[in-house]
Amino acid sequence: MAPEEIRSKPTELERETENGESSSAGTSAAGAAAQRHIPPASLARLPIYLRALTAMLSDGRERVSSEELAEAAGVNSPKLRKDLSYLGSYGTRGVGYDVLYLSGQISAALGLTLNWRVAIVGAGNLGRALAGYPGFGSRGFEVVALFDADPMVIGQEVGWLRISPVDSLEAVLAKTRANMAVLSVPAEVAQDLCDRLVESGITSILNFAPVVLQAPENVQIRKVDMATELQILAYHAQRAQASQIAARARLAR
Amino acid sequence: MAPEEIRSKPTELERETENGESSSAGTSAAGAAAQRHIPPASLARLPIYLRALTAMLSDGRERVSSEELAEAAGVNSPKLRKDLSYLGSYGTRGVGYDVLYLSGQISAALGLTLNWRVAIVGAGNLGRALAGYPGFGSRGFEVVALFDADPMVIGQEVGWLRISPVDSLEAVLAKTRANMAVLSVPAEVAQDLCDRLVESGITSILNFAPVVLQAPENVQIRKVDMATELQILAYHAQRAQASQIAARARLAR
DNA sequence: CGTTGTGAATGCCTTCACAGCA
DNA sequence: TGCTGTGAAGGCATTCACAACG
Structure with a gap:
C-alpha cells in the first residue's frame, strides 16, 4: 500500500510543512503524500x-x-x-x-503510485471504448469491473473482462475492491447508479452522463461532457463568423 | 443561414454595444449575435x-x-x-x-440557432459512441461524416451514416460542408489529421486524443481527456486517504 | 413583497521580472 | 553564464449585500 518514492537524485527533499491542521511536531508522514495543497x-x-x-x-x-x-x-x-x-x-x-x-x-x-481499481458502469460503445483505453493501465489505473443492464451484453468479454450484471453491482465492487468508478450510462439512470456507488463506499466518480449528479461532499465527482464542449466551440465559431460578416459589411460600405 | 431569434416575450432586447472594435454608428448586426463577450x-x-x-x-x-x-x-x-x-x-x-x-x-x-455540421474522424468505439450520441441532434449539431483508416470498417453503417475512408477526408469535408470536427483517433496520428482538418478550413475542433495539438490561433481547439480527469480524482482520493491515516495516527498516539 | 440585476470587495490565477544558484 | 524558483503586481472569477423593480 505505502507507495515507494521514486528517486534518482537524492537532494533536499523532506518537507514537513503540513497543510494547516496538525502542525507542531513532525507527524513524519507514513511514507505517503504529506505534500501541501496544489491549486x-x-x-x-x-x-x-x-x-x-x-x-x-x-x-x-x-x-x-x-x-x-x-x-x-x-x-x-x-x-x-x-x-x-x-x-x-x-x-x-x-x-x-x-x-x-x-x-x-x-x-x-x-497519487499514481497507489493502485487505483476502476469500475466502469455502462458497457455501451463509450464504456467499451473506456475499457479498452490504453492510457489507463500505463498510469496506475486498472479496470477491474465492467457493468451493464442489458441481458444481451451481460457475459460478453471485452478485453480481459467479462461484463457483469448491474444487479450485482454492490457484490462485484466489494469482491474486486474497486476504489473508483466511471459512469457511462444513459442520463436517466445516472443518479440512481451514483447513489448505489456512493452507498458501496466509492468516493471518486468520473461521470460521462449529461446530468449534474448530487452526492455527499466527501465524494469527488468530475464530469466529462462532449455536448458542453461542442457548445463552447459553437459560441466561438459563431463570434468569429459574426465579426467576419461585420468586417465584410464595413468594406462594402 | 441567418438564424431566427426565438421570441415569446418581446421586451427591451436590442443591444448595440459592440465588443470594442468598430464602435461608432450602429452596424445593426445581421440578425445574429452582436452580443458582448462572455467570460x-x-x-x-x-x-x-x-x-x-x-x-x-x-x-x-x-x-x-x-x-x-x-x-x-x-x-x-x-x-x-x-x-x-x-x-x-x-x-x-x-x-x-x-x-x-x-x-x-x-x-x-x-450560437445554437446556426446549423453546425460535425465531422467525426475516427470510428473506433469512441467515434461510434459519439456518432450515436443523442445529445447532438437535439442541439443544432448534425453529424454529417464519419471517417476511419481501417479498410475493414470503411463502408460500414453507423446509424444513418456510412464510414468514409480517411483518404477522402478533404473531398468529403467539402461535399458535406462540415464546419466542426471531432478527433477520436489514436494519439500518434492526431496532429497529422488536425493539420489536414485545418488545411480544409475547419476552425473548430474537439480533440479526444491524448496529445496537445498545435494549430494556428484562429483555430479553436478544445480537448476532452479522461486520463487527465482520472488523475485529478486520484490526487483528491490520495489526499483524503492520507489525511485519514494521519487522523488515525493521531488517535493512536 | 419577493426576486432579479449589479457594483464593490475579496480571493485566486497568471504574468512578470529578477534574485538565487549550479 | 543560463535557467530555475518565487515575491509582487495585475487581471479574472466569485461572493456578497443591496438597490431596483415588477
Missing part, C-alpha cells in the same frame, strides 16, 4: 506535463528545460515553473529538469 | 443551465427562480444570476425566469 488550476495541468514527460522518456530524452516542456504542454514557461514549484524544487538551475526524476515526482504528487 | 468561466456553465432548462421544459415547467435553477445546475444562485447577466436581463424581478424564453436566449447566445 486546482495547477493540478489540472499536471497530467499534461506528465504525459509530455512520458513521451520524452520513450524518446530517450534525459533532460529538459522549462521552456521546452512548456512548449510541449502548450503553456508558457513561467506558468509551468510556478506549477512545478507547488510540488517542490525538482530542477537544477542553469541546467533544467531530469525527465525521469520529474515524472516520478509528478506521479507521486498525483 | 470563459461563465461560458462554460451556460450549457449546464441550458440542459437544466430543457429538462424543466419537458417536465412542463414554465417559470423558475434563480435559486431553483442554480440548484439544478449545481451552482449557487448569485453565480447563476451573474452569469445570466452577461447575456442580458431576461428575468422578471419578484417572479423569476420564463423557462422557454430563457433557454431560447441561452441557445442564441451560444
Whole structure:
C-alpha cells in the first residue's frame, strides 16, 4: 500500500510543512503524500506535463528545460515553473529538469503510485471504448469491473473482462475492491447508479452522463461532457463568423 | 443561414454595444449575435443551465427562480444570476425566469440557432459512441461524416451514416460542408489529421486524443481527456486517504 | 413583497521580472 | 553564464449585500 518514492537524485527533499491542521511536531508522514495543497488550476495541468514527460522518456530524452516542456504542454514557461514549484524544487538551475526524476515526482504528487481499481458502469460503445483505453493501465489505473443492464451484453468479454450484471453491482465492487468508478450510462439512470456507488463506499466518480449528479461532499465527482464542449466551440465559431460578416459589411460600405 | 431569434416575450432586447472594435454608428448586426463577450468561466456553465432548462421544459415547467435553477445546475444562485447577466436581463424581478424564453436566449447566445455540421474522424468505439450520441441532434449539431483508416470498417453503417475512408477526408469535408470536427483517433496520428482538418478550413475542433495539438490561433481547439480527469480524482482520493491515516495516527498516539 | 440585476470587495490565477544558484 | 524558483503586481472569477423593480 505505502507507495515507494521514486528517486534518482537524492537532494533536499523532506518537507514537513503540513497543510494547516496538525502542525507542531513532525507527524513524519507514513511514507505517503504529506505534500501541501496544489491549486486546482495547477493540478489540472499536471497530467499534461506528465504525459509530455512520458513521451520524452520513450524518446530517450534525459533532460529538459522549462521552456521546452512548456512548449510541449502548450503553456508558457513561467506558468509551468510556478506549477512545478507547488510540488517542490525538482530542477537544477542553469541546467533544467531530469525527465525521469520529474515524472516520478509528478506521479507521486498525483497519487499514481497507489493502485487505483476502476469500475466502469455502462458497457455501451463509450464504456467499451473506456475499457479498452490504453492510457489507463500505463498510469496506475486498472479496470477491474465492467457493468451493464442489458441481458444481451451481460457475459460478453471485452478485453480481459467479462461484463457483469448491474444487479450485482454492490457484490462485484466489494469482491474486486474497486476504489473508483466511471459512469457511462444513459442520463436517466445516472443518479440512481451514483447513489448505489456512493452507498458501496466509492468516493471518486468520473461521470460521462449529461446530468449534474448530487452526492455527499466527501465524494469527488468530475464530469466529462462532449455536448458542453461542442457548445463552447459553437459560441466561438459563431463570434468569429459574426465579426467576419461585420468586417465584410464595413468594406462594402 | 441567418438564424431566427426565438421570441415569446418581446421586451427591451436590442443591444448595440459592440465588443470594442468598430464602435461608432450602429452596424445593426445581421440578425445574429452582436452580443458582448462572455467570460470563459461563465461560458462554460451556460450549457449546464441550458440542459437544466430543457429538462424543466419537458417536465412542463414554465417559470423558475434563480435559486431553483442554480440548484439544478449545481451552482449557487448569485453565480447563476451573474452569469445570466452577461447575456442580458431576461428575468422578471419578484417572479423569476420564463423557462422557454430563457433557454431560447441561452441557445442564441451560444450560437445554437446556426446549423453546425460535425465531422467525426475516427470510428473506433469512441467515434461510434459519439456518432450515436443523442445529445447532438437535439442541439443544432448534425453529424454529417464519419471517417476511419481501417479498410475493414470503411463502408460500414453507423446509424444513418456510412464510414468514409480517411483518404477522402478533404473531398468529403467539402461535399458535406462540415464546419466542426471531432478527433477520436489514436494519439500518434492526431496532429497529422488536425493539420489536414485545418488545411480544409475547419476552425473548430474537439480533440479526444491524448496529445496537445498545435494549430494556428484562429483555430479553436478544445480537448476532452479522461486520463487527465482520472488523475485529478486520484490526487483528491490520495489526499483524503492520507489525511485519514494521519487522523488515525493521531488517535493512536 | 419577493426576486432579479449589479457594483464593490475579496480571493485566486497568471504574468512578470529578477534574485538565487549550479 | 543560463535557467530555475518565487515575491509582487495585475487581471479574472466569485461572493456578497443591496438597490431596483415588477
